[in-house]
Amino acid sequence: MAKNIDREKLEWLQAELAELRGQGVIDSGAEQRIRGYYAARDAEPASAAVTAREDRPGPAEQTRAAAKSGKQQYFLAVLVALGSLMVGCGVILLFAHNWDMLSKFQRVAVVFIPVIAAACCGVYTIAKEKDQRWREASAFFTAVGFAVLMALISQIYHMDGTPQEFLLLVMAVSLPLVYFFRGYLLAAAYCALLLCFIAFYSSGWVQDGLLHFAGIAPFIAYYLFFHKPAGMRTVWMRYICLMPLAYLLFISGRYYDWASTKLIIFAAAGLLYTAGLYYSESGVRGWKNPWIACGWLFLTILLAVSSVEPLFLSPRGMVPLKAADVIRTLSAFWFALFAAQVFVTARKPTLLKAVVILVTLTPFFCYMLDIRSGHPLWVGSAVLLLAGVAALAEGVKERGLMKVNAGMLQITLFALIKFTDPRMGILPRAIIFIVIGVAFIATNVYLSRKFRGEKAGVPAEGEARGDAEK
Amino acid sequence: MLKNKKLLIAVFLLIVAAGIWYPVSKIISFEFPSSPPVVFRFSAELYDPYDPFRGRYVALQSSELTLPTDTPAEFYQDAYVALGKDENGLAKAVALVRKPEPGQPAIRPYNISYYSVYSGSGAAKKQTYIYRIQFPFRRFYMNEKLAPAAEQAFRDAARAGKDCVIVVKVYADGNYAITDLEIDGVPIREFVKKELESRR
Numbered sequence: 175m176a177k178n179i180d181r182e183k184l185e186w187l188q189a190e191l192a193e194l195r196g197q198g199v200i201d202s203g204a205e206q207r208i209r210g211y212y213a214a215r216d217a218e219p220a221s222a223a224v225t226a227r228e229d230r231p232g233p234a235e236q237t238r239a240a241a242k243s244g245k246q247q248y249f250l251a252v253l254v255a256l257g258s259l260m261v262g263c264g265v266i267l268l269f270a271h272n273w274d275m276l277s278k279f280q281r282v283a284v285v286f287i288p289v290i291a292a293a294c295c296g297v298y299t300i301a302k303e304k305d306q307r308w309r310e311a312s313a314f315f316t317a318v319g320f321a322v323l324m325a326l327i328s329q330i331y332h333m334d335g336t337p338q339e340f341l342l343l344v345m346a347v348s349l350p351l352v353y354f355f356r357g358y359l360l361a362a363a364y365c366a367l368l369l370c371f372i373a374f375y376s377s378g379w380v381q382d383g384l385l386h387f388a389g390i391a392p393f394i395a396y397y398l399f400f401h402k403p404a405g406m407r408t409v410w411m412r413y414i415c416l417m418p419l420a421y422l423l424f425i426s427g428r429y430y431d432w433a434s435t436k437l438i439i440f441a442a443a444g445l446l447y448t449a450g451l452y453y454s455e456s457g458v459r460g461w462k463n464p465w466i467a468c469g470w471l472f473l474t475i476l477l478a479v480s481s482v483e484p485l486f487l488s489p490r491g492m493v494p495l496k497a498a499d500v501i502r503t504l505s506a507f508w509f510a511l512f513a514a515q516v517f518v519t520a521r522k523p524t525l526l527k528a529v530v531i532l533v534t535l536t537p538f539f540c541y542m543l544d545i546r547s548g549h550p551l552w553v554g555s556a557v558l559l560l561a562g563v564a565a566l567a568e569g570v571k572e573r574g575l576m577k578v579n580a581g582m583l584q585i586t587l588f589a590l591i592k593f594t595d596p597r598m599g600i601l602p603r604a605i606i607f608i609v610i611g612v613a614f615i616a617t618n619v620y621l622s623r624k625f626r627g628e629k630a631g632v633p634a635e636g637e638a639r640g641d642a643e644k
Numbered sequence: 645m646l647k648n649k650k651l652l653i654a655v656f657l658l659i660v661a662a663g664i665w666y667p668v669s670k671i672i673s674f675e676f677p678s679s680p681p682v683v684f685r686f687s688a689e690l691y692d693p694y695d696p697f698r699g700r701y702v703a704l705q706s707s708e709l710t711l712p713t714d715t716p717a718e719f720y721q722d723a724y725v726a727l728g729k730d731e732n733g734l735a736k737a738v739a740l741v742r743k744p745e746p747g748q749p750a751i752r753p754y755n756i757s758y759y760s761v762y763s764g765s766g767a768a769k770k771q772t773y774i775y776r777i778q779f780p781f782r783r784f785y786m787n788e789k790l791a792p793a794a795e796q797a798f799r800d801a802a803r804a805g806k807d808c809v810i811v812v813k814v815y816a817d818g819n820y821a822i823t824d825l826e827i828d829g830v831p832i833r834e835f836v837k838k839e840l841e842s843r844r
Contacts, residue, residue, distance in 0.1 A: 274787050274833075282671060286664075293660045300652045320663045327667040329785045331674055332822035334754075347663040354659060 184212060278330060285326040289319030299355075306356075313357030317348040341367055342382055349389045358397075358410050364390055365417035372424045380425055387418050394418070403453055409462045416468060419446075437537050443472035444534030445515045448527050452518045459576075470565075470580055473533065474587065477561060480554025481591045526577070529564035533557050551597070559588045570621060585610075673819050681813035681821075682749045684727055684735040686781060688810045688825070711737040711775040712761075720758065724750035724818055725777055734809070737777050749814040754780035781810050784825050786833070793836045794825075800839075801827045 188209065195205045276284065292315040298304070299312040321344045328335055345367055352361045368390070371383045397411040423442055427435040450466025515534070519527040536557050566581025568574070589610070592603060709725075717723055723740040726748050730736045744750040755778040763770050786794055798808060806828040813821045825832040 274790075289660065289664060293657065296656050296660070297653050300656060301649060303649075316660065316663070323664060323667050327670060331670065332784050333670070334780045334782050343666070347666075350659045350662070354656060 187212065281326070281330050285323050285330070288322045289316070292316040292319035296355075309355040310357055310359045313351045313355035313360040314363070316351055317344070317360055317363070320344060320347045338371065341370060342386070345386050345389075349386075352390065352393055358407065358414070361390060361393055362410075362414050362417075365394075365414050368421050369417045372421060380428075383421065383425065387421065390418065403456050403458045404462060409458075412462075413464055416464065433541070437541070440473075440476060440534050440537050441511065441515070443469055443476055444530050445469070445511050447473050447530050448515050448518055451524070451527050451530070452522065455522060455524075469530075473530070473561065474558070474584055477533065477554055477558035477584075478587055478591060481551060481558055481588070482554075482595075484551060524568060526564045526568040529561055533561050555588060555592060558584055558591075562588060673815065673817065674821050677815045677817075677819075679746075679816040681815045682727075683823070684729070684749070684812050684814055685733060685826075686735045686779060686810045686812060688781070688808050709735070709737045709777045709779070711740065711777060713740075713773050713775065714770070716758075716773050717775075720756055720775065723753075723756065725753050725756075725779075726750040727814060735812075737775070740775065744816060744818040746816065749816070751779070751814055751818055751820050754778045754782070781812060781820075781822055784810070784822055784832075790833065790836050793840055794832050797832070797836050797839050798827065801835075 191200070191205045191208060194200045195202055200208075273281065292312070295315055296312040299308040324340065324343060327333070328340075345364055348360060348364060351357060352364060364386075368383065368386055371386075394411050394415050397407045398415065401408045419442065423439065426438045446465045447469025450463055450469045453463050454466050516531065519531055536553060540553060562581045562584030564581070565577050565584060569577030569579075569581055589607070592598065592606065595603070711725070717740040719742055720740055723742065724744055725737050726739040726741050726745075727735050727750060728738040738748075740756075741748070741750055756775060758773050758775045761772045761774055763772065801808060807826075809826045809829075810822060811824040811826060813823055815821075827835045830838075
């Protein structure tokens with residue numbers, strides 16, 4: 175069975191072939207043979223005919239033609255999908271308009287049409303071994319068929335039931351389809367529905383929500399941790415998993431008291447940030463690594479709030495938090511996440527990851543040491559500054575612009591908060607600003623001299639390229 | 645490979661069958677009951693909200709029924725309410741039972757609570773348990789045009805002192821289906837259509 179060729183990969187390969195030929199790694203014959211092989215694999219009659227002709231176009235033209243053909247195919251697919259959606263919506267509205275004219279049995283018959291059509295689509299997908307697009311469509315179509323069936327049957331018989339009961343039922347019957355068709359889109363929809371449970375929150379729904387989370391968790395975990403970190407499926411799962419994570423945070427917040435919730439929120443932010451940093455070091459960067467941006471933003475917001483509101487204040491007043499309280503707070507899932515965070519850091523320790531762990535642990539220290547009012551704001555500010563300096567230092571060391579910017583933003587935020595802090599006298603503020611400013615200027619001078627020294631030598635080609643990528 | 649495909653198709657069809665099992669079982673229980681359902685009429689109040697998944701409906705609020713008993717029913721939270729009819733033909737609560745019995749239509753209430761009332765004094769002091777029962781008849785689906793008109797019609801009918809009734813089929817197994825709403829004995833669709841025509 176021929177493997178499906180990813181269009182982007184093919185375009186990249188075709189562009190790379192010209193580069194390889196230019197560098198003398200392969201000769202033009204090898205280049206043409208590789209191009210011919212992939213043109214045949216691509217199974218496009220038009221491009222195959224072009225390849226077979228004697229006056230075949232050059233490599234650049236072939237690359238452009240393949241890219242154009244790919245874009246056209248996607249454009250046509252989008253048109254077909256949109257057209258089908260419009261026709262489907264039109265048919266639904268037609269039925270809705272004439273719904274009262276149909277007898278009860280006619281209505282019952284009509285409501286089975288979508289699910290039967292979806293089943294036919296699913297069987298066709300399996301029988302013809304169709305690709306991922308078909309599998310996604312079959313999974314989604316069947317789930318929508320179930321939803322339509324249940325909604326209309328309960329409407330026809332005037333059955334009682336709340337929207338959350340309906341969602342639970344639809345999610346329960348859709349879950350097997352996620353696994354069966356490996357439906358990433360359906361998995362995303364499932365997680366979005368799980369997030370909707372926040373709107374329907376009541377203590378009675380916690381178990382149902384957690385049960386549904388447990389249902390999708392293995393699917394997400396499998397693609398997150400047992401596939402290539404830079405693969406599209408894993409990247410997709412990195413985005414999707416943010417929704418159940420938000421749901422779990424919400425549930426934890428409602429289940430525990432506010433003091434414990436703060437610890438959990440810090441743990442979650444720290445976890446996202448360290449995991450993002452870990453994958454960033456493995457080469458998963460930019461939009462493929464949403465955790466690093468989410469974790470950084472989440473943690474920065476928390477630290478900024480901690481600088482103006484006493485988030486780090488001990489919740490028990492005079493009584494320091496006992497170890498048992500901490501264990502209770504970090505029970506089960508969150509304890510596992512926290513352990514994973516420490517493990518991730520310990521495997522490949524860096525300054526920034528260590529600081530993030532420290533930042534995550536700061537509320538625990540404050541609670542354990544029973545820090546009272548006044549001080550926690552300073553702790554929050556100091557930790558924000560520390561996180562910023564660590565990010566900046568690591569960014570400078572690695573020549574990573576993103577980390578430098580992240581660090582600079584955190585330090586700027588710290589400066590803004592303290593500059594406008596009325597609880598601090600003008601003189602101490604002035605001194606702090608001058609000290610920090612001098613530290614920056616000194617660092618700038620030091621680094622400038624260091625970089626000039628490096629420029630004097632001839633940098634290795636790989637190093638120069640690595641820098642450019644960073 | 646062919647065998648594998650057949651197996652996959654069988655598994656998929658099994659998933660589809662599991663997905664449609666619940667609605668199909670509901671249809672079968674409504675359309676082919678083991679014994680014919682008994683029709684009860686509950687007095688009601690209406691209002692007109694919207695369900696994002698199922699569309700416009702007339703939300704019902706069946707009038708709360710009360711059931712006085714001398715002995716408490718410890719199982720009352722899981723109880724079914726056995727139904728009878730009063731002198732006006734409206735439904736009334738007869739007893740709390742653990743499950744529906746043959747010949748005694750009963751449904752599970754939406755909410756049930758109780759309070760105690762004392763009467764007499766001294767040795768003749770008597771405690772009566774009054775159960776307050778709310779029924780799960782809360783939705784009557786209508787099309788987008790008729791549902792708001794039904795609400796308006798009901799308001800007008802209520803001001804004019806007319807009766808509003810939910811007609812419910814109660815099945816032997818405790819299942820139930822709302823079949824109609826009536827204002828002064830006229831089905832609500834007819835009532836609303838007449839109202840709309842009279843306004844033109």
